[in-house]
Amino acid sequence: MSSKTVILVGGPSKGTRFRPLSLDIPKLLFPIAGKPMIYHHIEAAAKVPEMKEIILIGFFKETVLRKFIEETSKQLNISIRYINEDKVLGTAGGLFSFREQILEGSPKNIFVLHSDICCAFPLKDLLDFHNQHGRICTIMGTEIESKYANQYGCLVRDEKTAELLHYAEKPETFVSNLINCGVYVFSPQFFDVMGKTMVDLRTSGQNINTDYPEITRKGFDSERLRLEQDIFVPLAGTGTISVFPYIGFWRQIKNAGASVYCQELYLNHYAKTKPEVLKKADNIIGNVIIDPTASVDPTALIGPDVYIGPNVKIGKGVRIIHSIVLDQTEIKDHACVIYSIIGWQSLVGVWARIEGIPNYTPFLYSQDKRKGVTIFGSGAQANGEIIVSNCIVMPHKQLDRNYNNEIIL
Template identity: 25%
Template sequence: MRAVIMAGGEGTRLRPLTCDLPKPMASLCGRPIMEYILDLVDMHHIDKATVTLRYLPSAISGYFGERYRGISLRYTVEDKPLGTAGSVKGAVQGIGEMDSSDILVISGDALTDFDLTAAAEFHKKSGAAATLVITQVDDPREYGLVRADSKGRVLGFVEKPGWAQAVTDAANTGIYILSPSVLSYIPDDTAFDFAKDLFPLLLRKGIPLFAYEANGYWCDIGNLTTYLTCQRDILEGRLRTIPAPENGILCRSDRPQGGYTITPPVYIGRDVNIGVGAQIGPFAILGDGCRIGNGAKIRSSVLLESSYTGDRTSLTGTLLCHGASVRRGASLFEGSAIGSGSVVGEYATVFPDVKVWPNKHVESNCVLRDNVRDGCGASVAFDDAGLTGETGVEVTPELCARVGAAVGSLADGEKVAIGCSSDQAAASLKMALASGVLSTGSVVWDFCACIEPQFDFFVNFARIHA
């Protein structure tokens, strides 16, 4: 059996998380969603997969490359939307006409531990042209439902019904097993969906269409609530394919040092720094390179890589995207989400379910009740003391490198003096500043750690004018 992994969706209901990231690359406990799907495919000994792409395709193909574990990967990029069935036909046509094996169709942006081998065996024994993998759900109103008889033969479909129309609780999971002959019913170069077009067509023609009811875990990550819930489920060990972390603490590397408190379960990525007195958990997800301030409280929240929370911040049920920052004393509540590169100012309050799009700035002491989609990012202030802002939030190494390049250009190849205070952050920023100066061809004189009067003396003694 070969696989087609659907990974072209934009994930608009997951924004601001997916503003600059395809949905299959969204991180679940430090790994992209699609990586969990590939692990499942590999576990069932499927060695060939084609990935259909559309939105930000290079983010996926660049990350996984041509091979993942025992799976050979191939990518197809849609120039225009072809629907789910049309996309699969386009992907399969490029593999080769001689391959007559069945086709597993699975979404790259859902999480499941279903037994795909058992589903494939059911497909063969039933003689189905297409088999839909279904599962029982608690609230059938959120899903497309499948009516089937006692032998599994599909009788009809109900699309997101009300309670009165919910005649079954068997949801269509979007996982299908197709015989190659089914592809002939899908028109070329035309938008064509499985649920809306192909499966009703097969029913009308009397072509055998069966449903296999799978037991296990399945979550359609359709919004930010389910995105957070999936990571809770991973930490609780609800997936058969992913064991629960020992002692409720899942660490990608050594546990960070410091005098903080952890309430399991939690996930901690690599190179995470946690301040004194911080309270982490339960259900806290700290991605690689996160920085947590002293006395901060992080509960039921997801902090993606390189995000930052200052001293005495409080996050409950919140999502911080890549590189987002929350400054000292700010509070964020359930369902709020801060886009990548955005900054929440000191002592600001972000109300429940409020979303802030990437590279925006929430002012200090602000009470934010509405979504922020438009406007400029945070600005760095120039005053009598020079360049001011919080280190790592407004004043970053990237900014210092740009300032250094500007100063070096003005120096026109002459000497430029630099120095810093004795703390590590200042030393890092000084190195970035020096790199910017050197990139212009100017000469750097580094006076290392010193106080301001010392620096003035060094500059005057060396007769440096920049």
């Protein structure tokens, strides 16, 4: 049965928490484990049998994504199309507005993925589960620690039938530690449900149903339809949605620092699924990807969980751990980089120490301010023999002293 995939990519106004990195590149193209963030989604979708097309929906200018789409389409041998929203339509509004394009060719299944997540994307297993249970929508859910669950969409699932019984988006009290992963598969009939919901919303003005205060809001725009609150909440318990229990790694990528944690998850996954992409050498520890054009002195010690990008220069005695070092950056002799992202064309001086303080939680965009990944914007420079700890450094800043827990403008 033929399928299509829709990836909801948002737009520039949604990248503010990803600054300063999103000042130079759209968030969805930022490299995690050596590939643009959204490449992992597309690669997984391209492996699904009879995948006919991958559609990106967002409000970036088409020119921003054109090169990536052309190169990725050719590399993975899959048709990729970008649809530009004239205005922000919401997670379901965009799907419904462009339903004719999505349903061209009569696909039997439509995958829908949020772009700001990191996981193994077991789409074939999700599809098999969806077909087995015969409902018009299946949500991929995963269990996390109960103390973090209310920061997500919480799912209550019938353990025998897999039906979604109740959905609560970021509830004030504990509902369930089974959360929405932002990965779905729909049958074409699901668009009919969206259409009916839009009619109900227009008719009622603000409230689709007073039984669901979660979906009540002022200034309601009947075209701006939210998939989670406006669709899943009222459909829960009606026999139309299944929940696929996913056991594996999953994280959201809300802020720039989350990239480091998500990279570790992808690299661990690569060690099991495609170890050939990982660098092996006497000076490499754990899972590391190094671009072939990078120059790394053999006395430097790299890893675990490191990506070194194109045309990077790594000097003698350098130590890099749990970090991302981007294109054309130079790390000079004996410098140390730990839990950090060093932006494009940056410079770290001799014996400098650039470090973040790890904060491993599922809720990655609400970090303890005393902990976090250190981030250098593009062209930032740290003089030799200084320490920069838990800082955000804006592009092209010259650091000539020690900094700790600061945003350096």
